[in-house]
Amino acid sequence: MSLLVLDTLTKSFGGLSAVDDLSLAVRAGEIFALIGPNGAGKSTTFNLISGLLAPDRGRIFFDGADITRTPPHSRAHLGVGRTFQLMQPFHDMTVRENVMVGELFGHTVLKSLPAARRDAEEICELVGLGHLLDRGVTALGLADLKRLEIARALATHPRLLLLDEVMAGLTPTEARQAVASIQGIRARGVTILLIDHVMSSVRDLAERVAVLNFGRKIAEGTFETVAHDPAVIEAYLGQDEADGSR
Amino acid sequence: MTGRALVRGGLLLAVLAAVVVLPLWVNRTQPYYLQLSINVLIFATLALSWDILARTGQLSLAHAAFYGLGAYTSVLLTTRAGLPIVAGMAAGAVVAVVAAVLLGVLTLRLRGIYFAIATLAFSETLRVITNQVRFTGAATGLVAPPLLGGHRPSQYLVILTILLALTLVSWWVNRSRWHFAFTAIRANEEVAAVMGVDVVRFKVLAFAISALFAGITGAFYAHVFLFISPLEAYSLAVSVGALVAPIFGGLYTTAGPLVGAVVLRAGEEVLRSTVQRGYPIIYGFLLAAVILYMPGGLAGVWASLLARIPRPARRGARGEPAGS
Amino acid sequence: MLIFGVLRSGLYSLTSVGLALSVGVIGIVNFAHGEFLMLGAFLGYWLFVSYGVDPLAAIPIGAAAIFLLGGAVYQLSIRRVLRAPELNQMLLTFGLSIFLQNLAIILWTGDPRVATVSYKAEALAVGPFTLGVPQLVVFGLAMALTIGLYAVLGGTRVGKAMRAVAQNRLGASLLGIDVDRIYLLAFGLSTALAGIAGMMITLQLSVSPFIGLLYTLKAFAIMVIAGLGNINGVIYASLVLGLSEAFVEFYVPQGGGWAEGVFFFLILVVLLVRPRGLFR
Numbered sequence: 139m140s141l142l143v144l145d146t147l148t149k150s151f152g153g154l155s156a157v158d159d160l161s162l163a164v165r166a167g168e169i170f171a172l173i174g175p176n177g178a179g180k181s182t183t184f185n186l187i188s189g190l191l192a193p194d195r196g197r198i199f200f201d202g203a204d205i206t207r208t209p210p211h212s213r214a215h216l217g218v219g220r221t222f223q224l225m226q227p228f229h230d231m232t233v234r235e236n237v238m239v240g241e242l243f244g245h246t247v248l249k250s251l252p253a254a255r256r257d258a259e260e261i262c263e264l265v266g267l268g269h270l271l272d273r274g275v276t277a278l279g280l281a282d283l284k285r286l287e288i289a290r291a292l293a294t295h296p297r298l299l300l301l302d303e304v305m306a307g308l309t310p311t312e313a314r315q316a317v318a319s320i321q322g323i324r325a326r327g328v329t330i331l332l333i334d335h336v337m338s339s340v341r342d343l344a345e346r347v348a349v350l351n352f353g354r355k356i357a358e359g360t361f362e363t364v365a366h367d368p369a370v371i372e373a374y375l376g377q378d379e380a381d382g383s384r
Numbered sequence: 385m386t387g388r389a390l391v392r393g394g395l396l397l398a399v400l401a402a403v404v405v406l407p408l409w410v411n412r413t414q415p416y417y418l419q420l421s422i423n424v425l426i427f428a429t430l431a432l433s434w435d436i437l438a439r440t441g442q443l444s445l446a447h448a449a450f451y452g453l454g455a456y457t458s459v460l461l462t463t464r465a466g467l468p469i470v471a472g473m474a475a476g477a478v479v480a481v482v483a484a485v486l487l488g489v490l491t492l493r494l495r496g497i498y499f500a501i502a503t504l505a506f507s508e509t510l511r512v513i514t515n516q517v518r519f520t521g522a523a524t525g526l527v528a529p530p531l532l533g534g535h536r537p538s539q540y541l542v543i544l545t546i547l548l549a550l551t552l553v554s555w556w557v558n559r560s561r562w563h564f565a566f567t568a569i570r571a572n573e574e575v576a577a578v579m580g581v582d583v584v585r586f587k588v589l590a591f592a593i594s595a596l597f598a599g600i601t602g603a604f605y606a607h608v609f610l611f612i613s614p615l616e617a618y619s620l621a622v623s624v625g626a627l628v629a630p631i632f633g634g635l636y637t638t639a640g641p642l643v644g645a646v647v648l649r650a651g652e653e654v655l656r657s658t659v660q661r662g663y664p665i666i667y668g669f670l671l672a673a674v675i676l677y678m679p680g681g682l683a684g685v686w687a688s689l690l691a692r693i694p695r696p697a698r699r700g701a702r703g704e705p706a707g708s
Numbered sequence: 709m710l711i712f713g714v715l716r717s718g719l720y721s722l723t724s725v726g727l728a729l730s731v732g733v734i735g736i737v738n739f740a741h742g743e744f745l746m747l748g749a750f751l752g753y754w755l756f757v758s759y760g761v762d763p764l765a766a767i768p769i770g771a772a773a774i775f776l777l778g779g780a781v782y783q784l785s786i787r788r789v790l791r792a793p794e795l796n797q798m799l800l801t802f803g804l805s806i807f808l809q810n811l812a813i814i815l816w817t818g819d820p821r822v823a824t825v826s827y828k829a830e831a832l833a834v835g836p837f838t839l840g841v842p843q844l845v846v847f848g849l850a851m852a853l854t855i856g857l858y859a860v861l862g863g864t865r866v867g868k869a870m871r872a873v874a875q876n877r878l879g880a881s882l883l884g885i886d887v888d889r890i891y892l893l894a895f896g897l898s899t900a901l902a903g904i905a906g907m908m909i910t911l912q913l914s915v916s917p918f919i920g921l922l923y924t925l926k927a928f929a930i931m932v933i934a935g936l937g938n939i940n941g942v943i944y945a946s947l948v949l950g951l952s953e954a955f956v957e958f959y960v961p962q963g964g965g966w967a968e969g970v971f972f973f974l975i976l977v978v979l980l981v982r983p984r985g986l987f988r
């Protein structure tokens with residue numbers, strides 16, 4: 139059963155097409171990865187799915203319903219959650235309060251403040267931020283900021299979680315922990331769609347992969363299939379060559 | 385609540401009550417203080433109502449617009465349509481709210497400096513229109529009927545009630561889930577939206593509440609000072625004062641704007657007697673000084689002072705000194 | 709009517725191009741820009757009244773003086789908020805503008821002053837129109853200076869350095885450009901241009917402490933129309949404002965008062981419809 143369906147999604151910025159005729163389906167309960175060279179349109183796709191951008195053409199379906207015109211906060215209520223690549227915690231609040239925002243507003247049923255506080259603390263414990271609950275976010279290190287991003291997204295109890303480059307900048311140990319965490323989240327019933335450049339993690343996590351280049355999907359399948367696809371190799375190598383000749 | 389906290393709270397209330405009653409008591413021999421107190425309370429209401437909007441990250445320069453709309457609506461309705469003053473004031477508040485919702489919706493996509501300039505343009509456009517059109521009295525202004533027969537002590541109680549209501553609203557906003565919505569929106573609208581916060585609704589609501597109190601205060605001002613003109617009612621000085629006080633006293637809090645307003649207005653009185661015109665120079669100076677040296681305002685200074693006290697029971701509101 | 713609009717736009721260009729420079733290169737929107745214009749105007753007035761120096765001839769002196777003042781203001785205050793949130797920068801320059809305006813009120817009172825230069829009322833006949841000499845001279849000079857600035861930005865090393873910093877601060881510093889000094893120079897230059905515009909105003913109109921805010925807002929309007937930071941579009945945007953004001957003055961009854969509000973209206977319209985500016 140497809141939880142998320144993208145149907146011929148297209149988005150351009152001033153003549154440059156960022157996402158071009160993209161169609162894909164993510165099945166409930168799977169971990170799906172979106173990869174591709176820089177500028178391939180992956181972040182734009184996430185912005186389209188979460189509702190921060192409106193597509194020029196195409197539609198988005200979540201659990202069968204057309205959410206193309208639904209505003210971002212309503213999509214959160216329906217169960218779409220995401221993290222951000224450039225971590226942007228709410229700077230005037232503590233760790234606990236950051237997560238509470240999600241608990242307070244991420245559901246259709248309103249939670250009381252004490253209940254939200256309790257649930258937020260629980261989630262923080264889960265991702266390993268339990269000891270930092272009262273800390274102001276400006277003092278957090280990279281790995282903890284990423285944990286906070288995930289905690290905030292989890293606070294809205296998503297059914298689909300969009301993970302935006304969570305592996306970037308992590309040490310191999312931290313990356314292994316992150317992979318385990320993500321698998322744990324999936325085990326609780328959350329479908330995961332992730333963007334990443336760290337191929338080892340993508341290989342460990344993803345059941346299916348789609349490759350984007352210049353906004354178009356050029357391959358889809360298991361990691362192994364895609365890794366051996368000549369079009370994919372060329373897309374990446376082409377980028378490397380272009381980088382190398384500079 | 386500990387016994388100590390109760391005693392502290394009780395003392396604070398007693399002091400406040402005394403301060404509030406004092407001008408009334410002294411009025412027999414020194415009516416000046418009652419007049420001054422009314423001015424201070426008007427200023428405090430403007431400051432706190434501005435702050436509520438600021439909590440969503442919308443730093444408006446249009447506060448005077450709602451003040452002026454409240455004033456003009458009430459005066460026009462009471463003089464031309466014969467409505468009682470209470471109705472006039474209520475109508476003033478309503479008109480201000482409608483204008484705020486309009487402005488709020490129009491400026492939804494504008495950020496930072498763009499938003500500020502747009503709100504300034506809105507306020508000044510209103511001033512120019514009011515100044516040109518005969519219906520609103522043009523540059524000569526309008527005369528207003530007196531509130532409660534001009535009885536200053538009663539008027540004082542009216543503005544006090546308005547301020548009290550606003551203080552309760554502000555206090556409640558900061559203690560409820562709204563605080564989380566406002567602060568999240570202020571920090572990052574997109575992330576807030578993605579986490580389920582209805583950004584549009586909260587931004588417009590903040591605008592409406594802010595304008596409601598600015599509008600009713602404007603109407604109050606009109607019926608106390610009995611004369612309004614575009615130059616005063618829509619004056620940039622009103623908008624400036626409304627923003628300097630919270631910045632000076634401590635943004636996004638209930639006490640900050642109030643303390644800032646009282647201190648500033650009292651200081652202004654002192655200055656006004658020494659420097660006739662140009663006394664707003666102190667606002668400019670303070671604004672620059674606060675930005676450069678005291679970004680948290682008085683509240684920030686107070687919090688860092690509290691943090692220095694080496695008792696383990698003393699913590700800032702969130703376990704960390706503000707501004708650290 | 710067209711001519712009036714065009715002539716006026718010359719002065720507007722000069723006023724705004726300085727602000728655009730400050731926004732584009734340094735990234736700070738200087739609310740106090742108009743106060744430097746006002747100070748330049750007072751300086752021009754004082755030089756004329758005390759020493760009989762024609763404001764136009766005094767421009768080099770005025771420019772230098774305001775440049776130094778601007779530089780000092782930058783060093784003492786602006787420099788410290790460059791890394792702070794935009795809100796703080798805005799409030800700082802706003803506070804600065806209130807401070808300067810009221811300082812002028814205290815020192816020189818709020819009364820407007822007029823400098824009557826000998827050729828103030830002279831007019832020139834150009835084709836079917838009679839144009840005031842001061843207006844023509846000011847227009848010519850203002851346009852020359854504006855174009856001169858473009859030349860400086862395009863041709864000189866300092867100008868190119870400024871453009872580099874405007875585009876990419878980090879990249880420019882990696883290339884060895886002393887970004888702090890460029891900021892200082894750009895700010896000084898921007899205030900000097902405002903000061904020069906102020907001295908030109910002494911020639912035509914009355915001088916009072918309140919003109920600062922008015923010109924700051926008009927410069928804002930022009931920048932918003934051109935697109936914030938778009939230095940090149942300023943001339944066209946100034947034309948838009950100049951012509952609109954002239955249009956309203958001539959064709960709308962009681963136009964004088966309404967024209968005062970034209971730029972506000974333009975700001976609102978542009979910001980709501982095309983926030984990135986019309987001339988990007």
